[in-house]
Amino acid sequence: MNGKKRIIFHVDMDHFFTAVEERQRPEFKGNPVIVGADPKEGKGRGVVSTCNYEARKFGVESGMPISRAWKLCPEAVYLPVNYELYKKVSREIMGILRKYADKFEQWGIDEAFLDVTSRVNGCEEAEVLAHQIKMEILEKEGLTCSVGIGPNKLVAKIASDFQKPDGLTVVKEEDVEKFLAPLRVRKLLWVGRKTEQKLKRIGINTIGDLANYDPTVLTENFGVMGTQLCLLAHGIDRSEVEERGEVKSISRDITFEEDTDDFEFVLKTLDRLSEEVHKDVSKQNFCFKTVTVKVRYENFETHTHGKTLPFVTDRLQDLQKTVKELVQDYLRLNRKIRLVGVRVSNFVSAEKQKRLI
């Protein structure tokens, strides 16, 4: 620690999936565009992945059931998720961003944290640098992003969301509490729907409410999380910007078009998912030890059943056999199944595996 105050950027691409689609097909521009599940005239399953700002005017949001989006905006352009394309564009953008940072952390497919402490002196210079970054992404990729600048990751992340699209928001350390206080607690990292509801029940709605709440009571109610919440509410976050480590699990899930009790079909699907998972695992040169099966019944009740093998393997046969064993308990019950999934974890790199033998 050199004692210098940190300056952290959070860069968030604007409605990334639809922006990439519009770049490929300029004729979509100006129309509502929705990337996600097939709406099937309002009968489709699945959700909205991303929608552009024209679609948002109709009340469409990401995460919303696609059937609801159809009711709100049937005239939108509906597109399937072209994940490979977005990943390719993402790699290019991350390559640009990485150059600007002392420390870099990708966060999902279209966001990143940058620690630029050594590259700038003070907030004015930081702002200039952020403009430069936005300019380079626009020139090279034809895409806009929103940038938040703050003394830590938490504040930078909330700041990038403050003005969108094509925004730039700077929050100086001395202004952090004032900036956060009026915002909903849901804006805090790690406060999702469940925690928001629990906080609401004890009268906490805004980050300011949370900051003023008795910390001991929070700890009593939420345990370790309560202590953490208290710090977050005051804008305190000491976590470092750090490069992501190796992946820890690889999985494939699929929701059936209709709930099914055709167990032959379920087993066939699991075989196919196992193949896809195995392909990914092989590409990365991993061996795995743990196999987990996921089953969701028609009422959305979801179970996982896993097993750690007494040996390390990279063979498809071992995966498929274990998956079949694990899913048996779920098939015996006479219930319709909505989703199945296969996951492998507990990796050992093939290199290391060779050394052990």
Added chain:
DNA sequence: TCTGGGGTCCTAGGACCC
């Protein structure tokens, strides 16, 4: 509202070993 698919991390209980 009728709820995807890819991940990470945390917790709590139990098995097992010394």
Added chain:
DNA sequence: TCTGGGGTCCTAGGACCC
């Protein structure tokens, strides 16, 4: 003969992220 304590690994579920 009724029962310790620490460490580590495993399992299932759940909350959260994009």
